[in-house]
Amino acid sequence: MSASADVAPLPEVSTATQRRERPAGTLGRRRERLAWLLVLPSLLVVLLVALYPLIQTFRLSFTNTRLASARTPRVVGFDNYVDLLREDAFRSTLWHTVVFTVSSVFFETILGLAIALVIHSNFRGRGGVRTAMLVPWAIPTVVSASMWQWMYHDVFGVVNDILVNRLHILDQKVAWLANPATALPAIIAVDVWKTTPFMALLLLAGLQLISTDIYEASLVDGANRVQQFFQITLPLLRPALLVALIFRTLDAFRVFDVIYVMKQFAPETMTVAVYARQQLIDLAKLGRGSAAAVIIFLCIFVFVVLYTRLIKVEEM
């Protein structure tokens, strides 16, 4: 299964396999050298700006290095990790990250699936609705965070205006972001708004791959709509659903922008990425911050391994 199957159908007989069968002569070796030459600049960039700093982050996480400090750093073993995991403040950032990730991915999937199913049916103006879905996706996270910050304003915000003055759902206005109990859910709602369309579009692409014949056949067999959804749509949508889920999980787990713009370093909404940035740069504790960064990396690494297994590079 490949995420690209629906866009770029691979040719039946790939030239690559034809070539592999050829005996490797001088031509083959020259071709191989050319391939490496072409890949080299990109590999160097990846090595320099991603792999090397990553290794450095691991190394720093075992030291007590501080930014711009005259003190010579010392190797402290796992002290940073032990300190972090013992600290309530860090544990609560982990908890916020998990809450953020699980609830935003959950709501995005449900809403995204619902929207995808609605758009999938034939109606006039379908293209227009699909285009509209791209708007929240295209809006920069910083912009969407400031937009919603204004919408959530406790006195003049439009959210309170709709809920209190128009729909009369609430009796009095709520300070959505200032109240520690509602701040994280309010931010999750912003993330859900911003990424649901992306989810819906990915799932829509998956739905369009399902042949209508199957539905017609099931109709002959007397299946009702609920049965059709759970026994045809959902199982056949599974590959697209999985890819979308994993991508969103990875993205949500490292969330920084929306939290930082709306609440900066407030403890009630701080996630691991925000915590890491505060330790690394604002508090100049490179060692400790790197340990927090490594923890995020390791969590994401597990998902990446899962993902690369799912889409099978060899088939490309």
Next chain:
Amino acid sequence: MASTAATARTTRAAKGLETIAAPRRRPPISKIVGRILFWLLILFILFYTLFPFYWAIVSSLTFDSQLFNTPASYWPSQIDWSHYAYVLRNDDFLKALRNSVVVSVGTVAIALLLGSLAAFALGRIQFRGRTAILYIILSMTMFPGVAILGSLFLMIRGEWFLHTPNLYNTRIALIVTYLIFTLPFTIWVMTQFFKAMPGELEEAALVDGAGYMRVFWQILLPLAAPGLVTTGLLAFIAAWNEFLFALTFTNNYDARTVQVAISQFSGRTQYELPYANRMAASVLVTLPLIALVLIFQRKILAGLTAGAVKG
């Protein structure tokens, strides 16, 4: 909501089956109700996706005195351009806008150049190590930026084993670090574009004695132009929207990008609430993106599902 789509599909399917088996006919009244509910649903979806941006536009065009009226008015009675005038006369914002353009265009240009060369090798040439490289590239597309924030910060300031100049607060630092998310994505999607082209193309040219690089420049690259446009656009959007690196590696408007500028936007005086100006600035940096997305929506949809990568 799921059943609405299923309804539409069932009725569509039923029409096709009419000649074979007589389907249950529903009374027309329920059909009309179903139609109305369906359109209400569509309206609700449109409201949900579009209202926040609409509200940003309305707020940016409202007089400060009316902005803080309760209850709010959902349609501006008079249009006030002063917030846009303020933003566009603001030197810091203009500098940030220029920085964003330079950084995004620079990153995209380098990513497309290096990326399409690598993708050509990965998509058209079978060689040892190809799969390993593809794996590395793919895992890079999911790299959390914060995991390397601290060490990149040191490298940018020249505090690592190589003697490099201090690039802190320069656009070059941003262009280079933005390659982390634009380059692997470009390689990944372009590899698929090259891969999908028929093999006879270059076989014929190679038999004619043209070298691999000539085949690349003169035959494959022109054919890959649509792919370059798509990946370039998606990479541009990702670079334009980036925040964490821009926030961390800059400290004034010599290199600050618009995203950082917006997050730090304040009022003309410390007593003024900055919302309307902030909304005007937000609308200004978002409109070009929305225009691009609307113009190239087909390509973007294809690219999104191909890469399934957000940035």
